[in-house]
Amino acid sequence: MNASAQPLLRLDDVKKVFYTDEVETHALSGIHLDIRNGEYVSIAGPSGCGKSTLLSILGLLDSPSEGGYWLNGKQVSDLSLSERARIRNREVGFIFQSFNLIGDLSVYENVELPLTYRGMSSADRKKRVHDALEKVGMAHRAKHLPSQLSGGQQQRVAVARAVAGEPSIVLADEPTGNLDSTNGEAVMELMRELHRAGATICMVTHDPRYARHADRIVHLFDGRVVEEEQGQLAVKAEHELKESGFEVA
Amino acid sequence: MTTLLKDIKYGLRGLLRKPGFTVVAVLTLALGIGVTTALFTVFDAFALRPLPLKNPEQLVNISGLNARGERMNLFSYIDYLDYRDRSDVFAGLVAMNKVAAPLGDAVPGGESDVLPGDVEYVPLQMVSDNYFSVLGAKAETGRALVAEDNEPGAQPVIILSHWFWEHRFNSDTGVAGKTLRLRGETFTVVGVAERGFIGTSPDAPAGWIPLAARDRVLPAGFWNYRRWLTDRDADSVTLVGRLKPGVSREQAQAAMSLIAGQLATEYPEDGRKVGVTLASGMAFVHFSAEELQIITPLLLAVGLVLLIACANVANLLLARAATRQKEIAVRLALGASRWRLVRQLLTESMLLGVVGGASGLLLSVWTLSALYPLVISSLPLPAGLKESFTLNLEPDFRIFGFTLLASLVAGIVAGLAPALQASKPDLASALKDEGSTLSPHLSQSRLRNALVVTQIAVCLTLLVGAGLLVRNVRSIQTLDIGFETKNVLAAAVGLRKPDAEGRGDVEARRLLAERLRGLPGVKSVSQAYRTPLAGGPAKTAATLSASERDGGHPFEVNYNVVSPDYFDTLGLRIVRGRAFNGQEAQTGARVVVISEATARRLWPGEDPIGKRIGVGANLVEEKEEDASQAFGGAGVFPSFEVVGVARDARSGWVWQKDGTFLYVPLSPNSRLGQQILISTERDAQAFVPALRREARAVGDLLVSARRPEEALEFQMSPFRSMAMLAGALGMLALALAGVGLYGVMSFVVSQRTREIGIRVALGAQPRDCVRLFMRQGLRLTAVGLVFGIAGGAAVARMLASALVDLSPLDPASFGSASIFLACVALLSCYIPARRATKVDPMVALRYE
Helix, strand or coil: CCCCCCEEEEEEEEEEEEEECCEEEEEEEEEEEEEECCCEEEEECCCCCCHHHHHHHHCCCCCCCEEEEEECCEECCCCCHHHHHHHHHHHEEEECCCCCCCCCCCHHHHHHHHHHHCCCCHHHHHHHHHHHHHHCCCHHHCCCCHHHCCHHHHHHHHHHHHHHCCCCEEEEECCCCCCCHHHHHHHHHHHHHHHHCCCCEEEEECCHHHHCCCCEEEEEECCEEEEEEECHHHHHHHHHHHHCCCCCC | CHHHHHHHHHHHHHHHHCHHHHHHHHHHHHHHHHHHHHHHHHHHHHHHCCCCCCCHHHEEEEEEECCCCCEECCEEHHHHHHHHHHCCCEEEEEEEEEEEEEECCCCCCCCCCCCCCCCCEEEEEEECCCHHHHHCCCEEEECCCCHHHHCCCCCCEEEECHHHHHHHHCCCCCCCCCEEEECCEEEEEEEEECCCCCCCCCECCCEEEEHHHHHHCCCCCCCCCCCCCCCCCCEEEEEEEEECCCCCHHHHHHHHHHHHHHHHHHCCCCCCCCEEEEEECCCCCCCCHHHHHHHHHHHHHHHHHHHHHHHHHHHHHHHHHHHCHHHHHHHHHCCCCHHHHHHHHHHHHHHHHHHHHHHHHHHHHHHHHHHHHHHHHHCCCCHHHHHCECCCCCCCHHHHHHHHHHHHHHHHHHHHHHHHHHCCCCHHHHHCCCCCCCCHHHHCCHHHHHHHHHHHHHHHHHHHHHHHHHHHHHHHHCCCCCCCCCCEEEEEEEECCCCCCCHHHHHHHHHHHHHHHCCCCEEEEEEECCCCCCCCCEEEEEECCCCCHHHHCCEEEEEEEECCCHHHHHCCCEEEECCCCHHHHHHCCCEEEEEHHHHHHHCCCCCCCCCEEEECHHHHCCCHHHHHHHHHCCCCCCEEEEEEEECCCCCCCCCCCCCCEEEEECCCCCCCCCEEEEEECCCHHHHHHHHHHHHHHHCCEEEEEECHHHHHHHHHHHHHHHHHHHHHHHHHHHHHHHHHHHHHHHHHHHHCHHHHHHHHHCCCCHHHHHHHHHHHHHHHHHHHHHHHHHHHHHHHHHHHHHCCCCCCCCHHHHHHHHHHHHHHHHHHHHHHHHHHHCCCHHHHHCCC
16 A cells, blocks of 8 residues: 555654653653555564554644644644544554453444444444444344453454544554563464554554564654664565566655 | 433442442432421411311411401401401401310319429310301211300300310210300300311311300400400400402402401500401411421421532532443543533432432331321320321322422432532543542542531531531520429419309418318419419519609519518528518508519619509409500509619529519418429429318318429420430531441542551551541641631521520530531541551552
């Protein structure tokens, strides 16, 4: 899947400083980042490098201390809480390391939740939830509670919830962090399928094996982007294209 | 709507998944709402529920207004006739009043606000002949009153109430024509009121008699006796009107005001009513602004109990929100707006409120149905008067509506602050695997602390109020009323068939007193016009001579006419001078003993012995019913010499010192010595058979015996009821506050288990852990106590008028309530704190 030329989101010199008592912690120090529509980007780096802070800002869960953030061409770094909630609901899909399914709600209701907040009609919600669960192979577990599912299954449901609303971008924060390798691989395969189907994905991971699944890997260190590289799949795809006699820019 | 239903569905499911939390929250709210609903039910029964009459909304109660704007509920009969005949806004205007008449023979003795306990009294209403037609009631059997029944000199008749007919006449359908003796007079039963008709007050009468029969059921000398038919100033009846269809209350008010103005111009006497005011007569009671002020402390107390319950539930919801922090963060991350989330959380708390309210309603219905008969039976009233009290406490739509409103308000009050606080979590950390580590704003919530402080403060406020009222009862019980009531018997004595002059009564009493003096075990016997603690004292006019203070203008004094032994019989000490002696009483010497307060008022700083005071001639001439005329200015005031000063007493009402009080000697031939007082060595009640035996030996006497101790009990009962109610509310508040504090501290301990583990691992002793939590609890308790003492002082100000010889800032009440509450609060902290010491550091350090 090739990314289009127009960036879906742009960070311009984003800084984030945390103040605790007398300590000032610079979590992000002048981040510049563009993610284009349909792109699959991994953000990698050691613990404490600012990956999750960056993802929180991208997901409008947090706001930058300085700098600009444009999503779909619109400045979103200083919106009101309710406006941010609205954009989160329509433009962003979240996948968390700890799944973050709501224990009191069934699988169906968990996936339906963001659509409910959007005020979508019951019939539309039903179709979207069904499609999303079909996509992740969990339709047969729709009436189950999260506690009745394995970790891998719970993360599949979380993926379904993230994509049910057809967001502009899916943000995944260490989606395999709480899974064994088999389940982790399965979830990564799911992500690839989503990407192939056109989804824009930004994934935070500290595991290089999974980072290489992306088109582009952004390396963070001490709150700065220190390196960007093409992912393994992108390299492989480029190689295959060259082998077939195509010119690759 | 769909979203709301979804919120309700999720809310219900969430509550069912946490049954422990739900049960505690629902029970807490049920207690708070139940108490509130119970009070509202009683209020509704009195003030809101329409009377069980035809078109009750057309009824109006009419009150007069004097020149000072004070309300005067009684009208003279002549004024009634004028209002009835001159107005054209009423379909009918009714005059009526209540009286309790002894069943059977008349009871000797004069008027008294406290009825003797050994006589059966029946409650009656004296009514104008249009009473039944205006109120729209029919006779179940026989007939209602007719105009002829109210003719002067008409044969006395009675319409029985349905309950009295059932109880006393076994629903005898042939009761019409039978007779009933009331106060020695024979009344003919002419009908029975239809079932359910109780008139316009909750104390339904046993029967209705015509106004014309008024003096037959009242003792001679009773208020406006014999004058009520002829004197325009003899206020004797209350007025209720039924508006004509299409006439509004405002129109009727204007018409009646016009008539009041005309009457004021035509009869411009002092104290004349200059206006009237019409209030809705749809319910039993129409509370005026002043009356509402009296019940304000009770409303406040009940509201505060509900507030404590809400604070408890708010704390529970805060604790629950803390455990749901991750869920809330996820919802926010998925795009729920804060308002949307607050709405959902409020839906949950309102569900708790509604379920709590429904349980509270049941609780209130059960409690009221259980307590109502107990309360009625504990009233110190004669049996007939208790039986007649019919208050409908069945829940109606107003009570359902009120409960629903209270439930929703309680749900919002309890849920709003937690919802607002819970809906602003630190999203980034909450969504990470840090769900078990609460953000500071939930784990060490200022809101939670504020709620605990509020609970303690409100609880102390209530406990101080309750403490003051309980101490008040104790204070009354131990009050020095100035004389002895123990082993004293008061007997009203009179001939069954008195002669017109009353000389036979006088002689019979003298003979009986003589015989009683000779009985073993009798310490002293005396006679008096009024018995101690018989209610409002007799009053007359008095004056000082023109050369002395008050300029010779008459002023009101309380008095009693007593035989010389009166002071000995009651142990009423003479503190200066002497009591009058037998010879002075025999010769009718114009001497008087005054109270200390009288001396202070009339001759401050001087020796009152030998001073002279003019006493209303009516008293000297024994025209008791004309006492008020002495104030007209034309009265004669024979001069009496002060020979002694008796210590101040409370001979009328226990809560009221006598003030200006004169003890006038009872001459042997006076008709005023109706009461014989006997002081005995042993229990006075055991002396009653001997009293009756001696009375029979003297002649065909009627005797009604009563112990002043009983009267004291009667007078104390409202204070005791107030104290019991306040005590119950205080204890409920204490229980709720204790449970609330316990819950909060338990939650805090559970949230700090990991921290405790670390502390223990680092060498902390159990006492260090206990101290850690006790310090937190103590700090909150101390702050709450400070605010509570301030609240208690405010409540004490409201209660000041109900306190008898007790300072509103009584240190014992404030101190004991504070200490008691502090102990409960510390215990509520200590139990969870002790639990903290049992923490296994290995387990705690793995605690998530």
